[in-house]
Amino acid sequence: MRRSIAFVSLVFSSSLLATACTPTDLTEDGTESESSSEEEGSESESEGEGEAEATTDSTEEGSTSEGETGGVEVCDNGEDDDGDALVDCNDDDCLGQGDCAPTSWTCDPQFYGEDESTLPAGMTTCDCECGAPDPDCAENQDNGVYNCTPGQLCNDSGMCEDPPPETCGNSIDDDLDGLTDCEDTDCFGETDCPPADWVCPAAAFEDGNECNCECGALDPDCEATPALPAAECVAGEACNTTSLSCELVTGEACGDDGMDEDADGLTDCEDQECYGVGECSVPGWYCNLSLFAEGGPDAGCDCNCGAYDPDCDDDTAPVYGCAVPGSICSEEATCEIQVPDEWTCDPSFFGTNDGCDCGCGALDFDCEDATVESCAFCGLPGSCAEGEDCPANIDPTNNAVCE
Secondary structure: HHHHHHHHHHHHHHHHHHHHOOOOOOOOOOOOHHHHHHHHHHHHHHHHHHHHHHHHHHHOOEEEEEEOOOOEEEEOOOHHHOOOOHHHHHHHHHHOOOOOOOOOOOOOHHHHOHHHHHHHOOOOEEEEEEEEEEEHHOOOOOOOOOOOOOOOEEEEOOOOOOOOOOOOOOOOOOOOOOOOOOOOOOOOOOOEEEEEEEEOOHHOOOOOOOOOOOOOOOHHHOOOOOOOEOOOOOOOOEEEEEOEEEEEEEOOOOOOOOOOOOOOOOHHOOOOOHHHHHHOOOOOOOOOOHOOOOOOOOOOOOOOOOEEEEEOOOOOEEOOOOOOOOOEEEOOOEEOOOOOOOOOOHHHHHOOOOOOOOOOOOOOOOOOOOOHHHOOEEOOOOOOOOOOOOOOEEEOOOOEEEO
């Protein structure tokens, strides 16, 4: 307002000077005409008052300010009105006006209440120690604070201060470091949080997915049963839960510890290395031990495994390990071909990989399919086409019978 008053005084003085230097009207006898002089003075004074009134009105609106070049900066029109290359709130002339920085602001005006959308991703907009609180500091301090030392925050008064400690268990990021409760290393060692010397991400501790071996502290997942894979170990290595390091394993420790010591994906008695050892002893058995005596509705009879599988006692259980479909498993754990009751030819010809025998009352498992084109023998003794050469009178679509 002071600059506006001075401007008014200058205009008014100029008007008086103009009046003093204007030639006066003279009467015929050479005396000055007072009425003429008064009229001009009155007119000049009126003009001066009009200019002063216009200038005063302009500054009283609260959104304009006269700049260095003599123009007036309008603080909310997006233009550089006073020609000083600074627009609206970026111009010091606008401090304290509208939404611009307060007059106490000592930093660059353009940093007050910045538009985050104009800044690179992750860039902080919180400016501290600037004479007044920056609105940007209310919600944007995770990426650091200008004018403060690393780790400090800007308080509500716009001053730098050390952050409060993290309170573990309140679901609040108290120290504003982007980590809450047990996720924050400040809480390591507290109840239900990772140990104090844990160096891996907090989420990896006892997550139930894998054993994190080289993390500075024992992960309970490394002692789980059955064993979980060791995240940092490669094939052939296992986690030593004492040294907390990956070590090469030379063999499976047979027993019921639930550990896959040789890291081959098989634990204890499931590992072939343990067959016949201690609790894993099944004399003669050489198939996967997990298949022995499985029990339950989904169990199968595993044959040709060196020992008889108790699952074979169930006549309805499917038989595995035999080359010929329909085979049964003998008490000697060997596959026996079960000849169908409908078979009329020599039983030794059925399913013995000796060629497709046709017309024998049942489909020979040696046949590629049931068509007559698959037949190798049609006139065998006991065949409905006995003594005839193929295709004889064999049914074209069912080579077990004749037409």
